[in-house]
Amino acid sequence: MPFKELVPRLPGHAWLILSGDAVSAVGAGLTLPFLLVYLHDVRGIELGLAGLVLSTIAVAGLAGTPVGGLLADRFGARRPAAAGLVLAAAGTAGMIGVRSAWEAALSAAVYGFGVAVTEPAFQALLSTSVPPARRSQIFAVRHALLNVGLSAGSLLAAFLVDFSSPQTFVTIFVVDACTFLTFAVLIARAPGRGHTAPGYKARSSGTRGGYREILADRLLLRICVSVAVVFTCGYAQYYSAYPIFSIETGGLDAGTLQLTFLANTCTVVLAQLLVLRLVTGRRRTIAFAWSAGLMAIAWLIVVGAAQLGGGPAAVAAFMAAMVLFAVGETLMAPSVPVIVNDLASDDSRGRYNGVHSFAQTLGYIIGPAVAGAALGSGHGSLLFLGLALALGLVALQATRIDRLLTPAANLVGAGPADASDAHTERTHHGD
Template sequence: MQSVPVRGLIPQLPRRAWLILGGDAVSALGTGLTLPFFLIYLNQVRGIELGTAGPILSTVAAMGLVGNPVGGLLTDRFGARWPAVTGLVLAAAGTAAMIGVRSAWQGFLAAGLYGLGAAITEPSFQALVGTSVPTDRRSQVFAVRHASLNVGLSAGGLLAAFTVSFSSAQSFVTIYLLDAATFLVLAVVISLATRGHRQASPIAAGDRRVPPETQAARGYREILTDRVLLPIWLSVVGVFAFGYAQLYSAYPIFATRTGGLDAAGLQLTLVVNTVTVILAQLVVLRLMDGRRRTRGFALSAALMAAAWLIVLWAATGTAGSSAPAGFAVAMFVFAVGETLLSPTLPAIVNDLASDSTRGRYNGAYSLAGTAGIVIGPAVAGTVLGAGHGPALFACMVLVLGLVALQAFRLERLLPASANLVAATRAGSAVQVGQGEGTRDG
């Protein structure tokens, strides 16, 4: 097999896209600084009981149930630029407010403000990312975003390891100020990158859609009747509730309590996951050249299911001395599944939307992810608390398997133009016809 040079793996994206993705990576670095220490900061530094600190952290995700649809609606009404900037400013204010938290109500207020701002930003930012490239580069730009996010989060976590001292409140003040600053950096980048840019409105001839202002006023009822969007929405809830959300909720508890993995071993397996995402994302994107997005999504869900099956095998004693290696393999497999998701569903959603509905389509997509993140840990806590860990992971495997099968049903509903990953190689072209992709050159 002919080797692929590193430069050949990097998609050719417009300068505007790279600016937006760069700002996003800087913001992710700030999140990596603070998020791992959220509960530690509230409990050990500010003296708030863990029983209260946990719900304060949950407030961040819960605000997405409000902020995601609001952000999508504002994007369709006013364009993506100002909702994104406004959300980032709110998130920065909430992050900075964490410095002054001394009581539970202040923690809830700061976390709520941060969560609302981040939630408003997400659908508008997704719309900005989706429109920063030609339609045939949407899979590439969302894949690059996933890789750069992981790079930023990892760099932030590494920097925090050398910055934070549990005995020093000032070190936490420093990282929260840095985190707030990175939100503002992204806001400035978006303002500069989108200045003078007008979003086109390529409404097809014969399309009887009403003007954007009227559509935005209708809210979400119109798009939620989309027979293609609904199965996508349910699939996203399934993948996030029983995939992503369990990576930091059920998996650590099950692997350590039932599987006997120590803290260092657990951290090592999570590092395997992150490093795999960073190194494999662009390789996987290249391998998907000219292939159907729905097939990539089906394989993504199947690999996540396989990862939990390996965890179940490693934790229940049948793996024996191979259990630690089994957990590491599971995290590798899960990471490859992640890299297959990023260039598929977000790109499909943006291809299905028109410019006048793009915000709400992305708002619905973000809301599905938020719902999964809220549902997943709640289910995990209840079932693991009752001592049914193996049953939980077996059910997670089943649900993700059903999501993979749903992807093949989705394939029959999607227009061919929304179901193909364009080639990343310079000079190559992908032609779409009758639902099939062919490579030219």
């Protein structure tokens, strides 16, 4: 199938803000992998305190996501998204001159809060940048571009960063701050009108209030509890438990570990649009169930690979696990965020995304804590078996949610070659 047939026909303004998101991801790829090293080796901050600085980012995110969602409903999605990016740029730039742990923690808090404010507002903006049938497409494209950006940033950092030269770290933090500001400008200046979705009504009263009415939607809560489990047992472990376990128990070295990460990233980038095409016209909840199920299988393979004692067979098994995990990611992107946005009414969309983002952030906080406790006590294999079990239960829960959604809210939208939808986009946007 030609690549151009896989690329969704999104309106021009949607591609504009997606490109800003990808540029910002390049900046994150430049700095985040080196932040702990920078604080400890370059600025001389004790390693334990430097770790707490990184935790500050996630804790600030817990405060920022509900604020971002609330502001998006009260003032529209563009302004909070752009304001959050400016805050994130300020936090990143603040890292340049830190000399103590408290200064680093302050910059990290500003950065984490800014990113968290942006996320629910930007998700709301994405969902209204295209017709409802295109929402699965725009979230899938975003996931692919984020991985491209993060990978490009990490690769660029490998050429720019010199551990003996603090100035190289200054350079990457300046570049990261500039990518946030570029993204903010693109959001603020992007043209286009929002698309609403008749019939996609939240169960809330629709008033521009706080979160009490949003939290009364039990279906949203069920979905977000599942999301929190997936991020605790899936995504967070990919960054925390998996690297340590694969090296200390699985016998991988740093180079082969990077190969497994590369297998994951390449699979996401290459498979995301193909997976989107395959799930088009199918139920989002089933895609969600398969997503959690594949992540569970990936962790089971990791446990098995660790028993091989290293060598080519172990490397191949770990790479296969990361490929399966990546396919799970590509199924998550066009399903769960779209369900959340289709449940929301237009005046509650920001808060719905705020609850969803809060669940993700909570998972990123709980996951490493669970991993540290289990690995520290020598129970790595039991940890991954437990993670697989929890993800399997999420898959079962997704099939139950399937019965609670209307077909309109549960169907992955039309494919990229849908001429009638393309006509609608041209009518609204002149693209």
